[in-house]
Amino acid sequence: MALYVYKFGGTSVGNVERIKAVAEKVKRTHDLGDQIVVVVSAMSGETNRLVALAKDMQQNPNEREMDVLLSTGEQVTVSLLSMALHELGCDSCSYTGSQVKILTDSSHTKARIRKIDDARIRNHLNEGKVVVVAGFQGVDENDNITTLGRGGSDTTAVALAAALKADECHIYTDVDGVYTTDPRVEPKARRLDKITFEEMLEMASLGSKVLQIRSVEFAGKYNVALRVLSSFTEGKGTLITYEESQVESALISGIAFNRDEAKLTITGVPDLPGVAFKILGPIADANIEIDMIIQNIADDATTDFTFTVHRNDYQRAKTLLDKTCADLGARNVTGDDSIVKVSIVGVGMRSHAGIASTMFKALADENINIRMISTSEIKISVVVDEKYLELAVRALHAAFKLDQEIES
Amino acid sequence: MALYVYKFGGTSVGNVERIKAVAEKVKRTHDLGDQIVVVVSAMSGETNRLVALAKDMQQNPNEREMDVLLSTGEQVTVSLLSMALHELGCDSCSYTGSQVKILTDSSHTKARIRKIDDARIRNHLNEGKVVVVAGFQGVDENDNITTLGRGGSDTTAVALAAALKADECHIYTDVDGVYTTDPRVEPKARRLDKITFEEMLEMASLGSKVLQIRSVEFAGKYNVALRVLSSFTEGKGTLITYEESQVESALISGIAFNRDEAKLTITGVPDLPGVAFKILGPIADANIEIDMIIQNIADDATTDFTFTVHRNDYQRAKTLLDKTCADLGARNVTGDDSIVKVSIVGVGMRSHAGIASTMFKALADENINIRMISTSEIKISVVVDEKYLELAVRALHAAFKLDQEIES
Structure with a gap:
């Protein structure tokens, strides 16, 4: 007898028929003798309806x-x-x-789970019942209702799986697993049978929005085996595992990309200690998130400094940077809000040399100019002009043979 | 500084604009320095929408x-x-x-309040906050959510007023108070400044559906001063008080009526002990509510037995009674489902003779035939043919001079 936590998102429970289909899917597994906890989101559209009502009531609705x-x-x-x-x-x-x-703590609209009491759920499971739990929500120590933020139902499912020591946590979505890249960009994209938590984290934060990042972090931290599956079709989905159990020998697992990037450069900055803080401090104070940062020495006395922000924040960031430029006596500020970021992700690059050169060669072969480069242990990201996005993704997908099944 | 509990029903909070209007009304009183607890129902239409969803899911939805x-x-x-x-x-x-x-207890969909913890609400009131409480709902000792049944928000408001020892409990509705009778039947109907709890109970149970009966009982038991007012217009409404504070010297306070009546008669029943139980037992077992009961001696050995039921239960009751008739060897069963009940209600009749004869004379003057009579301490009810309903109400309204203001 296994214990599973299933999570169904808003689309999977979007209407009466779909809720009935979920019930049938759950019953089939339950009939096999397994114990099941089901976590569900609000019916699709419902959250937006409620948010609209709130905004009719109060310009900035009270968070509690x-x-x-x-x-x-x-x-x-x-x-x-x-x-x-x-x-x-x-x-x-x-x-x-x-x-x-x-x-949870008391941070309304973005609370974090502190502790889960599993006693009642266990009692009901032992009585042979299916337990259905509302995702996305919790309660603080004063019984105030809290929510975990959008996508928080994934986190609820993983946290419950951890608390109950479930055998697997199944996240049912409208895709049938994690792909080597977005199939809308590269039709040859292939579903992965397995992916490591670390790779999943990099993929998710780079825009492959299958799972909420926090839920993946949570699953990694508490050793929960996560599986992403489709609500609507049969299939085994993608298992998200630890590196130890990773049997595929792929160098890289997938290609992520992010369309919403913009970059800003300040040149001729006097190269003195604390200059990075003077440049980025005002940006951070304005609650603008900074992604990639690159600093080059231009000559002996000055430095060039480049960073990327979300495209929506571009104008605000530029205005702040212009002021900083004047304050510091730097040369000038340039920017570009029609860039994208493309990344290759894979734990294999830890132990294999030459991954970066394969990447750069593939892009060069297509005459794609690389504007920025940034690397982490299991990821290499490049910034390229927006117009090259699809070409870059397909070139890299082919160069790393991601369309081919790996023999395990 | 006074403490008020306000209750607004579904129509009063039926859309965004009305909720805003309620907020403004509440703020006006709060600005005067009074403490206010507001109890609200679901937005009108919402409960029906949810019930329909439930019925799509399960033929007889699980009550929990x-x-x-x-x-x-x-x-x-x-x-x-x-x-x-x-x-x-x-x-x-x-x-x-x-x-x-x-x-509450654990009777889902019709729970009864056992205890209210007023500590948190008091703290918030003392901090100067308006406290807004969801009506109609509670929780049992195992944290299961319960509801008090339709109209239960009135009960929530009265129970909170009792627990908080509020100065008054205001029930805001779509009428501006309790009337001497339904103004749609008698345009001369007059709003009462005051009515006693007992009279209100009789009026409510007879179909003047301004307040839920249980909330009136609750208010009487816990000494809560209830006031019925309009959400949409200004005015003092009707105060529901104890007899002691009743200053109007009216003989009767109002005329109630009920259109949904049907009557059944079984004749020639052998007059033996236990015969009433044999007749009414099967009706009660079928969960059919019996209202008026009259038994006449027909001759030495047999008796005639008449009772009224809700019109919707008429056919079922008749089928049961036909069987009882055969079992008991009674003569026959007759019935009529086009009758109505008209009642005069007033604590004044306790101390005044001649009320009944005034009533019967007024009906006789209009040639209205009385089919049944039933009396209680503060109420006299008659059953008449449906076609006489409006005529009877107006005749009685005039006979008891209910259109005239009483000098207090």
Whole structure:
């Protein structure tokens, strides 16, 4: 007898028929004798409807009240799914985050889970019931309702799987697994049977939005075996594992990309200690997130400094940087908001040399000019002109033979 | 400084604009320095929407899950109203039934309140906040969400007023008070400044559906001063008080009526002990509620037995009674499902003779035939043919001079 935590997102429970289909899927596994906890999100569209109501009420809705409001979305879904299970003759019981209880800190709209009480859920599982839990929500120590932020249902599922020491945590989505890259850009993209947590983290943070990053971190930290599967088709999906159990010998696992980049350069900055802080401090103070940072020595006395930000923040960042340029007596500020970032990700590059040169050669062969380079232990990112995005992804996909199944 | 509990029903919070209007009304009183707890229902239409979803899921929805589902309706309203108050610069805090906590028994969909913890609410009131509480819902001792049944928000408001020893509990509805009778039937109907709890109970149970009966019982038991007012217009409404503080010297306070009646008669029943139980037992076993009961001696050995039921139960009751008739060897069963009940209600009739004869004369003057009569300490009810309903109400309204203001 295994214990599984299943998570179904908003699209998977988007209407009456889909909730019934989820109930049937759950019942099939439950009938095999396994114990199942199901975590569900709000029905798709519901959260947006509630947010719109809130904005009608208050320009900047009070965050505590926002959590009270939004948490009703999952509460509706858990009760409906539990009813659908009852209708199939499958005994079940629904839980809100407060009922579990999923204790969080008091950071409304972006709370973090502190502790999960698994006693009640275990009792119901041992009685043979399917337990249906509202994702995305918790409760602080004063019984205030909190939410974990958008996508927080993944985190709920992983945290429950950790607390219950579940055999696997299944994240059902509208894709049937993690792909070597976005199939809309490269039709030859291939579903991976396995991917490591670290690779998944890099892929997720780079825009392959299959899973919420925090849930992957959580799964890694608490040793939860995560599997991404499709709600709508059968299949084994992609298992997200530790490197130790990684059997594929691929050098790299996938190609991630991010369209929403912009870069800013300040040149001729007097090269003195503390200059990086003087440049980036005002940007950070304005709550603008900085991604890549590169500093070059231009000549003996000055330095050039380049960084990337989200495209939405480009104008604000440029205005701040112009002021810094004047303050520091630097030469000038240039920028470009039609760039993209393309990254290759893989734990294999730790132990293999030549990955970077393969990447750069593939891009050079297509006459794609690299504007910036940044590397981490398991990732190499390049910034290129926006117009080259698709070409770069396909060239790299081919160069690393990602369309070919690896023999294990 | 006074403490008020306000209750706004579904129509009063039916859309964004109305919720904002409620917030403004609440703020006006709060600005005068009074402490205010607001109890709200689900936005009108929301409960029906949720019930329809539930029925799509399960033919007879699981009652525990139904409560989880329905309680989201008020949870949405409390958060929205609290946001609207914040927007007006009025500090406030919302509560679900579970957060208060409003402890009930475990009778899902029709739970009864056992205990209210007022500590948290008091703290927030003392901090100068308006406290917004979800009506209709509570929580049992195992943290299961319960609901009090339709109209339960009135009960929540009265129970909170009792627990907090509020100065008054205001029930805001779409009518501006309790009337001497339904103004749609008698345009001369007059709003009463005051009515006693007992009269209100009789009026409510007879179909003047301004307040839920249980909330009136609760208010009487816990000495809560209740006032019924309009959400949409200004005015003092109707205060529901104890007889002691009743200053109007009216003989009767109002005329109630009920259109949904049907009557059944079984004749020639052998007059033996236990015969009433043999006739009514099967009806009660079928969960059919019996209203009036009259037994006449027909001759030495047999008796005629008449009772009324809700019109919807008429056919089922008749089928059962036909069987009883055969079993008992009674003569026959007759029935009529086009009758109505008209009642005069007033504590004044305790101390005044001649009320009944005034009533019967008024009906006789209009040639209205009385089919049944039933009396209680503060009420006289008659059953008449449906076609006479409006005529009877107007005749009695005039006979007891209910259109005239009483000097106090």
